[in-house]
Amino acid sequence: MPCLTVNGVDIELDEDGFMIDPDLWNEDVARAFADSEGISELNEDHWKVINYLRDYFKQYHIAPMVRKLCQETSCSLKYIYDLFPSGPAKGACKLAGLPKPTGCV
Amino acid sequence: MPEYKGMVQPVRATPDEMRKIFAEPVPDEQKPEKAIEYLDEIRKKFRSFVVAMESCVKCGQCAENCHTYLGTRDPNNIPANRAELIRKIYRRYFTLEGRWFGKLVGAEDISLDVIEQWYSYFYQCSQCRRCAHVCPFGIDTCEVTFIGRQLLHWLGITPKLHAAVGGAMEKVGNHTGLPKPGIVDTLEFMSEEIMDEFGVEVEFPVDKPDSDIIYIPSSADFLLNPYTLMGAGMFFTYIGANWCIPSNVTEAGNFGLLFDQYYTQRGNVNRLLNAAHELNVKKIVWGECGHGWRAAKMYVPSLADRPVRWPLTHVHDEAAELIRRGELKLNPENNPEPVTLHDPCNYVRACGLNDNMRTIMNAVTVDFREMNPHGVDNFCCGGGSGILFDDPEMYQRRIQLSQKKADQVRATGVGKDGNGILCAPCSICKAQLYPMVEEHELGVHVHGLIDLLAKALVWK
Numbered sequence: 001m002p003c004l005t006v007n008g009v010d011i012e013l014d015e016d017g018f019m020i021d022p023d024l025w026n027e028d029v030a031r032a033f034a035d036s037e038g039i040s041e042l043n044e045d046h047w048k049v050i051n052y053l054r055d056y057f058k059q060y061h062i063a064p065m066v067r068k069l070c071q072e073t074s075c076s077l078k079y080i081y082d083l084f085p086s087g088p089a090k091g092a093c094k095l096a097g098l099p100k101p102t103g104c105v
Numbered sequence: 106m107p108e109y110k111g112m113v114q115p116v117r118a119t120p121d122e123m124r125k126i127f128a129e130p131v132p133d134e135q136k137p138e139k140a141i142e143y144l145d146e147i148r149k150k151f152r153s154f155v156v157a158m159e160s161c162v163k164c165g166q167c168a169e170n171c172h173t174y175l176g177t178r179d180p181n182n183i184p185a186n187r188a189e190l191i192r193k194i195y196r197r198y199f200t201l202e203g204r205w206f207g208k209l210v211g212a213e214d215i216s217l218d219v220i221e222q223w224y225s226y227f228y229q230c231s232q233c234r235r236c237a238h239v240c241p242f243g244i245d246t247c248e249v250t251f252i253g254r255q256l257l258h259w260l261g262i263t264p265k266l267h268a269a270v271g272g273a274m275e276k277v278g279n280h281t282g283l284p285k286p287g288i289v290d291t292l293e294f295m296s297e298e299i300m301d302e303f304g305v306e307v308e309f310p311v312d313k314p315d316s317d318i319i320y321i322p323s324s325a326d327f328l329l330n331p332y333t334l335m336g337a338g339m340f341f342t343y344i345g346a347n348w349c350i351p352s353n354v355t356e357a358g359n360f361g362l363l364f365d366q367y368y369t370q371r372g373n374v375n376r377l378l379n380a381a382h383e384l385n386v387k388k389i390v391w392g393e394c395g396h397g398w399r400a401a402k403m404y405v406p407s408l409a410d411r412p413v414r415w416p417l418t419h420v421h422d423e424a425a426e427l428i429r430r431g432e433l434k435l436n437p438e439n440n441p442e443p444v445t446l447h448d449p450c451n452y453v454r455a456c457g458l459n460d461n462m463r464t465i466m467n468a469v470t471v472d473f474r475e476m477n478p479h480g481v482d483n484f485c486c487g488g489g490s491g492i493l494f495d496d497p498e499m500y501q502r503r504i505q506l507s508q509k510k511a512d513q514v515r516a517t518g519v520g521k522d523g524n525g526i527l528c529a530p531c532s533i534c535k536a537q538l539y540p541m542v543e544e545h546e547l548g549v550h551v552h553g554l555i556d557l558l559a560k561a562l563v564w565k
Contacts, residue, residue, distance in 0.1 A: 015116045015265065016496070060287035067331045068294050090495065102269040103280035104325040104358065104394075104493065104532040 025097030053096035112225035118268030126271040130261025167236035176505035184236035184246040227253035231489030233450035279324035279356035313349035323532040336559030351380040357394035395449035395531035425461035443519035448483035449531035469561035488537025511545035520548030530554040
């Protein structure tokens, strides 16, 4: 099982590099993921998306509809791909510590 | 890096994930013996399988008709050869010539290598049945893939994607793991979006008792396909239906059909029938999902543990009927872009939805261009049967598997000005085509058919 060590804490990841335990997330974990996703620096917009995803997930235990994510963060889908090259599901959700989306997505 | 002796394989499910869907993994040293035991049970039960094992004359008709072979040029992806991966074992253990002459008649001993080969190749077949469509003997290699995957599942080998989907279905009644609060929140959002964009008030009732109709959407609609979800709401509101969405089965799909028709597929069927019973409905209307519609229309009566007293129709059936009766006022000018239709394999080759889709298409668009071939002869999008793996090796495979589809779309010219629409009324097709149209640079957006219908509705 692959692992990411952040601030001395071992965080278990699944085969796609997503966190197995969302509760272990903190901002440093996001920064560690950013490196592997080819994101050199997390700016205000990155955090806006990440925080929205975390809040929604805490409340509803699922990632939001992509359209809703775009609207609530005022980021177009194209801009989200600019921020997170792997996209909203595989990029942003990973950095936000959400579990990997499953199904026909 | 999922590879076994040079063969790409999808990432496999862990033993815990398998146990969640009632499969107990078999230890490696017992796998070969168990494989033969299960194969023996299967061959005694399924005539379609025995036909495939014994009647193939290797005429090769299936080869150039399979998008998998066309995209990868790997000889084992020729349907006749894919079936041969089991046939060579079948021949060895269940035929006289195989037992006596072994390799001389193309019979082979079972081994872990063979089982791993099955895992690689049965998850490159999309169960699209185009091979069955052209086979002069009517051999359905999709049946062989069903059985190949079932055997692998019983041995404890299933892709993580499929097992996770099965587990999610067990837990919340849909493939994406959507819990009820998320469903309700998303539907409220959809109502707001419809008001913003179309100026119409549409409500999405959830779990409303004594509804006439329950609508079963694909759960992917709640994440990736907003217009399909909005479209369904608009359609039912337009016709004044007494409808609702059942929160514990918001899933038009049934991945059980694809890899485990014993527990997983059956479990989903019973869940559906429980919901219909509890809400006391009169009809079940299915959303846009290809394999799910086949699993529902063709398998529910025989897999159900009780008499099925509700008619099962597809939302396209309903819409097409109303269009034929002139009961929907439509303005096709609302869809001015050039459109082409990708026929989901299970719709056209397994469920007879060919004509109904076109009835709708012709009524709601002004520039509809058929791709070639189309209808029952259309090619698979490449993602069928859940081949939506995104680890790097399998993702590259998906690009190859969608090559034929890309060529077809390009040839229609709909994407020439970058504003084309590729209509693909199935969630797996959408999930495959969203990234693939970008990879192949086709200049099109992917939409469902109900999406286009909703845009064309003329409200009073």
